[in-house]
Amino acid sequence: MYTANREYIRRFGPARLVEHWLNAGTFILLVITGLAQKFHDYDISQWIIMSFGGIDTTRLVHRYSGIALTILTVQHILVASFGILFRKWQPSMVIHMKDFRDAIDNIRYYLGLSDEPARCDRYDYKQKFEYWGVVVGGMLMAATGLALWFPTVVTQVLPGQFIPAAKALHTNEALLAFLVIVTWHVYNAIFSPEVLPLDTVIFTGKISQERMIHEHPLEYERMFGVTLPRHHGKDEEPSEASAAPGHGSTPSP
Amino acid sequence: MTVQKSHLSAFVVLVIMLSFSFSGAQLSETDQACLGCHEMEQSMHFGNGEALSLKVNPHEVEKSVHKIIGCSSCHGFTPDNHPKRSYRSRKEFSSLSARKCTRCHDTNESPIHKKLIDESATKTTCTDCHGAHNVKRVRELSKGNQYCLTCHNKELEVHYKDGHAEKAMIDEAVLNNSVHKSLSCVDCHVRVSSEDHPIREFRNKREFSMVMAENCRRCHFDKYSRTLEGIHFKQLTEGNVKAPICSDCHGTHAIASARKDKLANAQKCEQCHKDIYAIYAKSVHGAALIKENIEDVPICSDCHKAHDNAGPHTADFRISVPQTCASCHAKKEIMQKYGLSTKVIDTYLQDFHGVTMKFYKQYGQTEKQIAVCIDCHGVHDIARVRNQGAAVVKQHLLKRCQKCHPDAAANFPDSWVSHYEPNFKKASLVFLIDLGYKIFIPFMIVGLLLQIILHLWRYAVNR
Known part of the structure; x- marks a missing residue:
């Protein structure tokens, strides 16, 4: 359950924090060992592979990190599915038409075409984009990775060309994931002026009330049963009265 | 003898008078008397039917170092005492005549002379080399190789301890065709000179060849030092005398440039590696060389190296295979002649096997095995892929894949895009x-x- 006080609102339980950092760790290991193989002609790649003790060890580390990420992904899908099934979790990651409208609204706001940014719920469209990228991309990487690991098994039933196709998918999807993480995710979590120097939510599990109102106004309103004043160009602190936490509200994860 | 004794006295008078007018005054009267008859065309016949001209050129005699000793010193005849003799063969005649040389010349002084006389007096005689009527001082003989050839253009033989004999006769034409034509005999036959011709005893011809091949390094030291890394030298040191030495591939007196004739070069290897050569001859490379005389193809030494051929079973050799193939297959100027792609190397190097090979090589993990060119294409039996049906290629490839991937199914070979981008x-x-x-x-x-x-x-x- 979430503990809400004046300054900070709990957003993630410890399990989700651990999950994120396990994900991050295996992802980093996979990126290092994987990109070194993809760009094997570069000196840095050769240094990395040599540091791991040769190409065979590098591949071994890559494959076992891959298994770890697969387990994490599968476990997450199971936990989330059962969580939603038994009504412990809200299906807050489901993509709605509103998310596309929010993206357009936000871009219009950035361009100065509207006065107000999109008003998002528990997860905004940027977070949903990354979440589904990780889940769907993770499954794709696991499937193609296994095909590359066991090509003779795959070609017992599937055409041979599926192996180079799996490699093309694996290597391109990996590059895409890497680039999205180093641009989009790193910007949003570290360099964005709204979180600079660091978005601490993923360390503490708590978000400040100010950011909550700014970034997840719909969730905030539902959580505390209040109606926030609409933005008019500039971020405004909610008034003391309207922002008063309403006890007994049901926060949705 | 065919000269009739009844005519002899009449001839003698005539000859003495005539010889005074024709020949130089230096020859003794007796000799001039001999020449009186022997300046004329006449011949003797031997028991075996051979004939020998008895005509003597007086100018040769005059220039000879022996002109002072007179005809009878060697022949024993005088105009007054000229018995008729008959000989079975010309050789018998010359060897019996040559024995008279030893009356004045001590053959023990020169070991080679002694050996020749002792071993085969009936085969080789003094006159074979030194001449008869035109015998000269040794210092007046030709210089250089011609000095050696004075004797070695004759039907001489050398004998080995194992009883085998071999011709010691050298064909001058062969020498002049060799790349070593500007060298002297003694440049290779180092212990021999015009002063000294020691007798050397060898167990057999192989021993002689091996000792002689030691001399090649006097000039070709770079090649020699490379052979020290080679498998053939290793076998020699292990006591295999059949392992090739310089002369087995390069020849001896007929030594030729190894670069000129690729087919001849490959055939040198065939001498010992017959079965492999037969396979190579049928391969795309061998057939092009042998049947179409295309010299762009590799011969044995292009892949295995010549002098520093370390053998194909080393890990280093295996891991260098892509580089070996690339030395031709990555060259546009060669490949475009035959409509072949130069991308074969890059497509391999960018794929799983090629990347793995590169890193194994880079970090010296050469003992690890990964598919290189020869594992799919074969070694000596490399065949053309282009004109085969795709199904045939795939079938052959599957067998090769299964060497490393035993559970590979029929679809598996398609997982390799066949060097295509x-x-x-x-x-x-x-x-x-x-x-x-x-x-x-x-x-x-x-x-x-x-x-x-x-x-x-x-x-x-x-x-």
Whole structure:
């Protein structure tokens, strides 16, 4: 359950924090060992592979990190599915038409075409984009990775060309994931002026009330049963009265 | 003898008178008397039917170092005492005549002379080399190789301890055709000179050849030092005298440039490696060389090296195979002649096996095995892939795949795009995936970066 006080609102339980950092760790290991193989002609790649003790060890580390990420992904899908099934979790990651409208609204706001940014719920469209990228991309990487690991098994039933196709998918999807993480995710979590120097939510599990109102106004309103004043160009602190936490509200994860 | 004794006295008078008018005054009267008859065309016949001209050229005699000793010193005849003799053969005649040389010349002084006389007095006689009527001082003989050839253009033989004999006769024409034609005999036959011709005893011909081959390094030291790394030298040191030495591949007196004739070069290896040569001869490379005389193809030494051939079973040799093949197959100027792609190397090097090979090589993990060119294409039996049906190639390839991937099924060979860079016709699925991402990745990343920039801009404006 979430503990809400004046300054900070709990957003993630410890399990989700651990999950994120396990994900991050295996992802980093996979990126290092994987990109070194993809760009094997570069000196840095050769240094990395040599540091791991040769190409065979590098591949071994890559494959076992891959298994770890697969387990994490599968476990997450199971936990989330059962969580939603038994009504412990809200299906807050489901993509709605509103998310596309929010993206357009936000871009219009950035361009100065509207006065107000999109008003998002528990997860905004940027977070949903990354979440589904990780889940769907993770499954794709696991499937193609296994095909590359066991090509003779795959070609017992599937055409041979599926192996180079799996490699093309694996290597391109990996590059895409890497680039999205180093641009989009790193910007949003570290360099964005709204979180600079660091978005601490993923360390503490708590978000400040100010950011909550700014970034997840719909969730905030539902959580505390209040109606926030609409933005008019500039971020405004909610008034003391309207922002008063309403006890007994049901926060949705 | 065919000269009739009844005519003899009449001739003698005539000859003495005539010889005074024709010959120089230096020859003794007796000799001039001999020449009186022997200046004329006449011949003697031997028991075996051979004939020998008895005509003597007086100028030869005059120039000879022996002109002072007179005809009878060697022949024993005088104009007054000229018995008729008959000989079985010309050789018998000359060897019996040559025995008289030893009356004045001590053959023990020179070991080679003694050996020749002792061993085969009936075969080789003094006159064979030194001449008879024109015998000269040794210092007046020709210089250089001609000095050696004075004797060695004759039917001489050398004998080995194992009883085998071999001709010691050298064909001057062969010498003059060799790349060593400007060298002297003694440059290679180092212990022999015009002063000294020691007798050397060898167990057999092989021993002699091996000792002689030691002399090649006097000039070709670079090649010699490379052979020290070679498998053939290793076998020699292990006592295999059949392992090749310089002369087995390069020849001896007929030594030729190894670069000139590729086929001849390959055939040198065939001498010992017959079965492998037979396989090579049928391969795409061997057939092109042998049947079509195409010299762009590799011969044995192009892949195995010549002097520093360390053998094909070393890990280093195996891992260098792609580099070996690339030395021709990555060269446009050679490949375009035959319509072959130079991308075969790159496509291999960028694929799983090639990358693995590269890293094994780079970090010296050469003992680890990974597929290189020969594992799919074969070694000496490399065949043309182009004109075979795709199904045949695939079937052959599957067997090769199964060497490392024992559970590979019929579909498995297709997982290799056959040295093609994926295009719409070949490997269309791979091509489309690559193309899709080539468009999608920049689209996505540029889009995200634009959002970041817009976000920053809006934030700055709001402040």
